[in-house]
Amino acid sequence: xxxxxxxxxxxxxxxxxxxxxxxxxxxxxxxxxxxxxxxxxxxxxxxxxxxxxxxxxxxxxxxxxxxxxxxxxxxxxxxxxxxxxxxxxxxxxxxxxxxxxxxxxxxxxxxxxxxxxxxxxxxxxxxxxxxxxxxxxxxxxxxxxxxxxxxxxxxxxxxxxxxxxxxxxxxxxxxxxxxxxxxxxxx
Numbered sequence: 116x117x118x119x120x121x122x123x124x125x126x127x128x129x130x131x132x133x134x135x136x137x138x139x140x141x142x143x144x145x146x147x148x149x150x151x152x153x154x155x156x157x158x159x160x161x162x163x164x165x166x167x168x169x170x171x172x173x174x175x176x177x178x179x180x181x182x183x184x185x186x187x188x189x190x191x192x193x194x195x196x197x198x199x200x201x202x203x204x205x206x207x208x209x210x211x212x213x214x215x216x217x218x219x220x221x222x223x224x225x226x227x228x229x230x231x232x233x234x235x236x237x238x239x240x241x242x243x244x245x246x247x248x249x250x251x252x253x254x255x256x257x258x259x260x261x262x263x264x265x266x267x268x269x270x271x272x273x274x275x276x277x278x279x280x281x282x283x284x285x286x287x288x289x290x291x292x293x294x295x296x297x298x299x300x301x302x
Contacts, residue, residue, distance in 0.1 A: 178217040206278075
């Protein structure tokens with residue numbers, strides 16, 4: 116079966132927004148952070164360079180955000196695709212240790228190792244501890260890559276190699292602000 120045929124066959128199968136970390140009870144908090152990127156606007160397509168291997172350069176996009184509350188001790192970023200034909204949205208990046216005084220992550224900051232001091236990358240898609248850019252099935256329809264930023268009132272105590280689920284459990288009851296940005300891509 117050709118890859119061009121699989122996408123249309125799975126067109127109605129998607130993890131859905133309820134599979135995002137954003138939707139879990141542990142991640143609830145005030146939606147007061149404004150997340151943006153100088154590379155794309157909310158809801159618009161991700162430029163080619165940020166797409167995954169074989170379709171782009173697989174470089175993480177630059178991100179900016181508004182000032183978190185004074186009680187924030189650490190920021191956590193999780194990027195997921197709720198449109199993937201799976202039970203759960205795959206994780207394209209997970210990062211912790213982002214200092215609240217930072218106002219942005221530069222392009223490529225989610226490479227292994229991170230170019231930003233203190234930022235620790237967790238295990239995501241394909242077991243990678245780095246940005247894995249969009250690579251949806253051909254003709255599967257538009258995918259919405261959701262960049263979710265959480266401000267926490269504690270530093271997460273996680274193992275050296277951690278996952279999105281480790282973050283979810285550790286952040287429970289500690290989200291003091293959150294915001295999201297969505298970039299789209301369709302093949």
